[in-house]
Amino acid sequence: MIDVLYFAWVRERIGLPKERVETAAATVADLVAELSAREERYAAAFADLSALKVALDQELSDFDAPLAGVREVAFFPPMTGG
């Protein structure tokens, strides 16, 4: 079980801020493929990965990073703070 968090327009497109996901995905990209296969709203949110960032356990990471031992995955667009 892994916590998956969504922020900004990713959250709006998928329609929820957070969910627990039962997955055996080896990498972030595998998880994205699993979620995208679920429902159209996931596929729409993940359509262009170059427009997205991912954090693993609150550290910026990459889509090819392994998920072993990770408890929290977050997907979001590039940051616009400051």
Add this chain to the structure above:
Amino acid sequence: MIDVLYFAWVRERIGLPKERVETAAATVADLVAELSAREERYAAAFADLSALKVALDQELSDFDAPLAGVREVAFFPPMTGG
């Protein structure tokens, strides 16, 4: 007649902040030569012109600048404000 002002260690070395000088000097360098010829304290203050700056009518200038029409000449070391 021209007002001549001295600041910082130039003022201290010459021993006064300001004086009126009757001069026919054509350039700043000529004025410096005239003053240096007067007394040792002037010669000491003007010994190394590379350590000094000059302003004409409150604008930074050069030692070879003409004095025609100038009412106020100021000599001082490089600035250290800020």
Add this chain to the structure above:
Amino acid sequence: MSVRVDPAPFDAGAELNRFAAAQTGAGAVVSFTGVVRDVAGGLLEMQIEHYPGMTEKAIAAMVDTALDRFGLTGALVIHRHGVLGPDDPIMMVATAAPHRKDAFAAAEFLMDYLKSRAPFWKKEVTGDGTGWVASKDEDEEALDRWGGA
């Protein structure tokens, strides 16, 4: 080091004075305040979303890097989230160092990293609707001068 992520408004002047008073051996104190701008006209509010937990960690890591890299005597970061109006202060950074060059560089470093590496997202609400603020290439490129990442 002081990091605050908070919906509450802050008083930039009071924060600057408190920060400066706490420094020892600093000849230079630099502050930056970011203000909500109504760029297109008609901005009603600016909503700032963030990622609780990661935000504080990410900013603390940037501040640690800045303290070390620029030899700061101290650094302060305040960033609001929630609903803001035009002309509201969004965030501030303050840095202090023995020399001005380091204080300036550290403030710019922190701003560049906050813009692109702290998990905040801005949404503009106007009379015509709402829209997420897009990230700018120049913000990402600004990180290059610090050696990337």
Add this chain to the structure above:
Amino acid sequence: MSVRVDPAPFDAGAELNRFAAAQTGAGAVVSFTGVVRDVAGGLLEMQIEHYPGMTEKAIAAMVDTALDRFGLTGALVIHRHGVLGPDDPIMMVATAAPHRKDAFAAAEFLMDYLKSRAPFWKKEVTGDGTGWVASKDEDEEALDRWGGA
């Protein structure tokens, strides 16, 4: 534009707030405060001499240049003279612009010019005697990045 050359102490935070409140269309406000540092230890006082008349003119010219060159919405310069003690604020600069890059650049520009082109001279008084602060080559060199003069 606001330039103040004055022996009186100033409240940097209050000045920053007053300055920021007067800006229109500024997304970025940067401040710099310079503080008397006791570099060698034993500093009793710092005396700041200036050239009344030229000081104000020179600073006003720098500020005009900065407003134009960096597209500022406003700029503030305060510089004290007379007798100061360790940790006293000597001077401050504040700049405001639509974007942070310009506000930062303008504040650094003004600081670089103030250091080397505004007629102020510092004298340190310690238990061992007094001495004029020497200008630094790096301060003169700092002007090069702005295209000289």
